[in-house]
Amino acid sequence: MTRYPAPPFVRPEPHGFLYLGFTAEPQRPPFYRLTPGRRRAAERLVTAARTLAERPEVASARVFRAVFIPPLPGAPRHDLAMLVRTSGPGELAPLRASAELAELGGEVLLAGTNAARIGETEAREDAVFLFNHFTAESGADPVAVWRGLAGWYTAKTGIDNSTALRSEPPSRFPFVNYARLPGGALPFLVNQLARPSFHRFVRATLAAEGMAACPAFHRLVR
Numbered sequence: 001m002t003r004y005p006a007p008p009f010v011r012p013e014p015h016g017f018l019y020l021g022f023t024a025e026p027q028r029p030p031f032y033r034l035t036p037g038r039r040r041a042a043e044r045l046v047t048a049a050r051t052l053a054e055r056p057e058v059a060s061a062r063v064f065r066a067v068f069i070p071p072l073p074g075a076p077r078h079d080l081a082m083l084v085r086t087s088g089p090g091e092l093a094p095l096r097a098s099a100e101l102a103e104l105g106g107e108v109l110l111a112g113t114n115a116a117r118i119g120e121t122e123a124r125e126d127a128v129f130l131f132n133h134f135t136a137e138s139g140a141d142p143v144a145v146w147r148g149l150a151g152w153y154t155a156k157t158g159i160d161n162s163t164a165l166r167s168e169p170p171s172r173f174p175f176v177n178y179a180r181l182p183g184g185a186l187p188f189l190v191n192q193l194a195r196p197s198f199h200r201f202v203r204a205t206l207a208a209e210g211m212a213a214c215p216a217f218h219r220l221v222r
Contacts, residue, residue, distance in 0.1 A: 004151030004201075012114040015059055016086035017165050018095060019131070019176060020106035021078030032066040032079050042080055046222040048104055049082060055098070057091035058084060062122075064129060064218035068185040075214035076109060076133060076173075080221075083178070089113050089168070109133065110176045112168040115143045118150060119161030121180050128185050129218045132177040137210030142166070142175035145209045149202055156198070157191055158182040173214075185217035 024041030032038075042065055049061035064081040082104075086092055092111050095101060121129070136142045143166055153159050163178040181188050192198045206213060 004155050006147070007118050007150050007154040009147075009150075010117050010119065012117045013085070013163065014088060015114065016089040016092040016095075017110065017112055017114060018082075018084040018086065018092060018101075018108065019110040019165065019178075020082045020084070020104065021076050021109050022080040022082070022104070022106045023077070024079050026077075027079065029069040029071045029075075029077060031068055034065060038065060038079055042221045045080060045082060045104070048100070049084075049222060052084060052095075052100055055095070055100070057086050057095060059087055060085045063221040064131075065221050066216055066218050067128065068217040070189070070215060072212075072214050074135060074212070076107075076216060078107065078109075078216075081109075081131065081216075081218060082106065108171075110165055110167045110171060110173055112166045114163055115166040115175075116147055116150075116164040117162065118154065121161045121163045121178055123161065124180060125220050127220075128181045128183070128188075129220060130177065130179045130181055130185075130188070131216045131218060132179070133173040133214040133216065134175040134177070135172070135212045135214070136174050140209045140211055142211060145205065145211060146175065146177060149205060152197065152202055156195060157188060181217075188217075189215075 024038045045063045052061045061084045066079045165176045167174045
């Protein structure tokens with residue numbers, strides 16, 4: 001099977017990561033409009049994110065809104081999300097036990113660390129961000145599989161960044177790839193699906209390792 005040159009990996013971030021999903025208005029995918037209800041819910045999350053960022057163990061808290069989620073089995077259907085960085089992985093447990101977090105009522109999709117990284121995902125804010133949720137059978141190492149696939153993405157899709165998040169301990173999604181796209185969600189998906197090498201290499205590798213990807217595309221609110 002064809003192999004692609006490894007991209008220029010950089011030092012992973014030292015933070016702990018808490019990724020939360022929220023449902024403001026249930027809606028059938030794939031497109032998520034910014035309705036008045038979602039706007040109000042996003043504003044409440046932005047206020048909560050500012051409060052969380054005042055805690056000494058929190059390095060940053062960012063709020064996202066979904067714009068496109070393909071209707072794949074097992075994919076999360078949250079129309080809003082929050083990504084919190086703590087000063088270190090050891091601060092995740094105190095944060096999860098805090099009253100501020102409990103009041104938000106979101107679903108914890110991942111609590112873990114940055115296992116590998118390419119470039120700077122948040123170098124730009126006016127972009128579409130991909131949260132790609134991976135399921136994996138017990139024997140698969142999702143980080144190793146992702147590192148083997150990363151060269152295809154940098155070579156074929158124009159992506160120059162990725163913040164690979166590993167859940168610790170493992171969860172429903174043991175691995176989430178957080179990346180900034182060079183364009184919109186639909187052009188990115190079409191670019192993938194139209195390439196035979198995507199099916200021969202990327203999809204075949206995931207299937208062989210017992211992994212499945214559930215992407216969700218977001219815009220940054222704050």
